[in-house]
Amino acid sequence: MRQDTQDSHKILDAQITQLCQEGAAGYRRFIVTQWQLFSALSQVSGAKTQPVSMELAARALADLRVMKINADERPLPFAPHPLAVDYLVAGSRLGNQILRRMWRDAGVTSQSTADAYLSAPDYLEHWRGFLAAAETMPPEPEVVLNIVENAIQLFNFCADLLNAQSTEEGLECRIITPQDLSPSTT
DSSP: OHHHHHHHHHHHHHHHHHHHHTTHHHHHHHHHHHHHHHHHHTTOTTOTTHHHHHHHHHHHHHHHHHTTOOOOOOOOSSOOOHHHHHHHHHHHHHTHHHHHHHHHHTTSTTTOSOOTTTTSOOOHHHHHHHHHHHHTSOOOHHHHHHHHHHHHHHHHHHHHHHHHHHHHHTOOOOOOOHHHHSOOOO
16 A cells, blocks of 8 residues: 555655645645645545544644634545545554654744644554554455555645645745656666
């Protein structure tokens, strides 16, 4: 699954790295996106990470209130398989320490009191739970393919949230594509 989603994951990671380079404005966009993403994911019944999504959405909303930012909710454009949601949510927590360091190194979180989202626990037990559930799934190729496709769609949904926000706010933001991440062949 990790291999099949790596292109979408790399695009999202590059977008977040770009946000870090934008300082406080990038941090605001990051928190808006996290709130929109986890608010949408918290609506998926059957996902074992639903409580985590709900807590992360609440933490991001608390940060938005501190920053005095209003943002619209964005519903998921499809009904994802719960395991795809668990993969994205639990996997996102693996990178939480890296995000904390990136924002701290960008000088944003040391100046901000809006750090409820970044101070969330890592919830590593949910990643272990996802791995256990994935290992015990019956080998049904159609179901597995659906989960992988849904996980890619979820990564793309998050990237789309960032891109839409850039357009709405009139901020300059170059949309990152898979070609941007490929080594040059010239």
